[in-house]
Amino acid sequence: MILFALLQRLLALASVALLAFAGWLLWNWYAAEREAEALGLEDPSDSRLWWAAGLLAFSFLGRTPALLLLGRGGRAGESRRSDRSRAIDGADGARLHVEHEGAEDGPLLVFTHGWGLSSRIWAEARRELGGRFGLVFWDLPGSGRSGRPPAGFSIESFAEDLHAVIDSLPAHRPVVLVGHSIGGMTVQTFCARHPELLNNRVAAIALMNTTHTNPLRTMAFARLFTALQPAVEAVCRLETVISPVTWILNWQAYLGGATHLAARLAAFGTRPTREQLDRAARLPTKISPSVQARGTLAMLRWSATDRLPLVNVPALVFVGGRDLVTKDHAGEAIAGALPQGRLVRVPAAGHMGPVECAAFYNEQLADFVEFVQLLRSRAPADPGRSFLSAEPALAPGAPRATGEADQPATPPPGLAGRA
Numbered sequence: 001m002i003l004f005a006l007l008q009r010l011l012a013l014a015s016v017a018l019l020a021f022a023g024w025l026l027w028n029w030y031a032a033e034r035e036a037e038a039l040g041l042e043d044p045s046d047s048r049l050w051w052a053a054g055l056l057a058f059s060f061l062g063r064t065p066a067l068l069l070l071g072r073g074g075r076a077g078e079s080r081r082s083d084r085s086r087a088i089d090g091a092d093g094a095r096l097h098v099e100h101e102g103a104e105d106g107p108l109l110v111f112t113h114g115w116g117l118s119s120r121i122w123a124e125a126r127r128e129l130g131g132r133f134g135l136v137f138w139d140l141p142g143s144g145r146s147g148r149p150p151a152g153f154s155i156e157s158f159a160e161d162l163h164a165v166i167d168s169l170p171a172h173r174p175v176v177l178v179g180h181s182i183g184g185m186t187v188q189t190f191c192a193r194h195p196e197l198l199n200n201r202v203a204a205i206a207l208m209n210t211t212h213t214n215p216l217r218t219m220a221f222a223r224l225f226t227a228l229q230p231a232v233e234a235v236c237r238l239e240t241v242i243s244p245v246t247w248i249l250n251w252q253a254y255l256g257g258a259t260h261l262a263a264r265l266a267a268f269g270t271r272p273t274r275e276q277l278d279r280a281a282r283l284p285t286k287i288s289p290s291v292q293a294r295g296t297l298a299m300l301r302w303s304a305t306d307r308l309p310l311v312n313v314p315a316l317v318f319v320g321g322r323d324l325v326t327k328d329h330a331g332e333a334i335a336g337a338l339p340q341g342r343l344v345r346v347p348a349a350g351h352m353g354p355v356e357c358a359a360f361y362n363e364q365l366a367d368f369v370e371f372v373q374l375l376r377s378r379a380p381a382d383p384g385r386s387f388l389s390a391e392p393a394l395a396p397g398a399p400r401a402t403g404e405a406d407q408p409a410t411p412p413p414g415l416a417g418r419a
Contacts (some may be wrong), residue, residue: 001116001181001284001351002296003219003325004266009235009246011262012253015059019252022055059256066257067274070264074273088168090141090149091160097145098165101126102135107174107203107369110136112162114181115295116284118144121180123279123359125365132366134173137232139166140182142291153180153294155302159190166201174203176369176375179328180354182299183212188334192307204314204372205402206365208354209323210339211330213303213313218330233300236293245292254285269322269350276355308337314375315341316368318361320349342368 029048034135040347059066068385084100099119102109109129119137139146140158149157166175178188184207187288191198201413211218216225216232225232225257239246253259264272267280317336319331328345335341344364349357 001114001267001325002269002299003224004284004351005116005292006232006260007262007266008250008253008259010250011258011321012246015256015258018055018256019059022059024050025049025055036379042412050051052308053125055368058301059252061255062257063260064257066260067278070260071274071277072271074275086168087145088164090146090157090164092141092149092151092157094141094149094161095147096138096141096165098136098138098168100134100136100169102130103133105126105173106133107176107178107373108134108136108169108327109178109365109369110138110162110165110169110188112138112158112179113143113211113248114183115299116143116282116287116292117280118145118287120283121279121355125178125362128358128362129366133369136163136165136169136175140186140295142295143157143287148291151244153291153298155185155189155298156193158186159193162186162190163194166197171201175201176203176372177205178208179206180208180211181210181351182295184208184217184310185212185302185304187297188308188311189302191311191313192304195310195312198313200310202313203376204369205311205318206316206318206368207331207334208318208361209320209326209331209351210334211326212305212308212334213330215326217300219326220324220327222327229300233297236297236395239274239293240290245289246289250285250289250291254281259285266324267350267352268356269320269353270348270356272352272356276352280352280355280419283386305333306339308334309339312339314368314372316344316365317341318344318346318349318353318364320351320353320357321345321347322350323353325351 029046029052030045032044040256047398086098087095088098090096097119110124113119113121118139119347122137126135141147141153141161142148151157162177169175177187177190179185187205187207191202215220216229219225250259259276262281263277268277272280315335317331317338319328319336321328335343344354346357346360354361
């Protein structure tokens with residue numbers, strides 16, 4: 001989430017400036033007290049002391065009022081971890097943390113999170129989908145409980161890490177790949193690099209609020225940020241050097257509530273629950289700024305635009321109407337280029353749509369997976385033919401995409417009648 005990272009850094013600097021101003025007021029008050037004592041004058045006013053104390057308290061305790069003002073009450077996400085967790089070797093030598101839970105048969109939904117986050121972001125999906133499907137969550141290298149790759153960061157290496165995760169799963173169960181943001185970029189790259197697995201090991205994919213190219217070109221104020229790409233890259237390289245300093249600043253901004261303000265402005269389209277907002281602010285704060293910067297540099301050098309027509313597998317593409325990090329035209333282009341792409345518009349969603357609008361995202365995803373299962377069970381024996389030859393009616397206002405059949409199959413009840 002490049003826009004969030006930039007806003008987070010700016011607000012972190014503002015938070016530090018506020019902290020420095022509080023220190024200046026405190027020193028000014030102390031100096032005035034010493035001068036009055038030395039000259040035998042009346043004690044000066046304590047107003048500067050109280051202002052300094054208030055600003056210091058806000059700098060380290062502002063998270064609570066920020067959550068009260070920016071968030072709303074609501075059910076908390078599932079915070080537990082799966083009992084079935086393990087570490088596997090990634091493609092570039094990083095140890096990857098993988099969790100497996102949910103149904104014991106049927107397809108496995110493999111979730112890949114966005115950059116700066118971890119598998120903990122999928123709390124709502126754990127709660128709402130675990131009773132119907134097998135769920136697999138993993139942490140990208142350098143995130144959550146996964147180790148850093150010795151060879152560095154790239155979307156291509158992430159795709160091969162995803163391959164390693166799939167290879168570690170039961171071979172008799174088809175997988176549906178779900179990717180949010182950089183997770184969606186990883187899924188696209190994996191599918192383009194391994195077309196032999198599509199419609200075989202990989203039954204379908206779901207891409208959530210993601211792009212098909214350099215994310216600077218598909219975010220808000222794209223022209224400005226694209227022109228500033230050399231400066232963005234320079235800042236990222238600087239962060240790899242001063243990472244410990246940035247890490248301290250990020251934690252101070254988190255405690256002071258500045259990170260929550262950045263998350264609310266850049267990542268959410270609606271008013272999230274306080275737990276969701278705190279989760280979206282806490283996870284990027286925990287990750288090393290050096291890791292975030294190296295991953296950002298990898299995104300700036302990536303594109304899958306020309307390879308999308310080769311990804312011939314059932315695909316559900318979500319776009320958020322209020323997404324500033326990845327504008328909706330990026331998802332529209334992906335759905336239009338994929339041979340079996342289907343677009344789902346979520347007008348109220350920001351970049352964190354899978355969290356703030358989780359009920360709708362998860363319902364659409366579940367219906368899509370069940371529809372793919374139905375079509376898969378009806379598929380002919382010819383392995384060279386795509387099993388998805390029908391057009392499911394998915395979400396309100398979802399346009400038809402390429403790869404439509406003349407005689408569409410009847411969608412399951414959860415998909416029928418949505419217009």
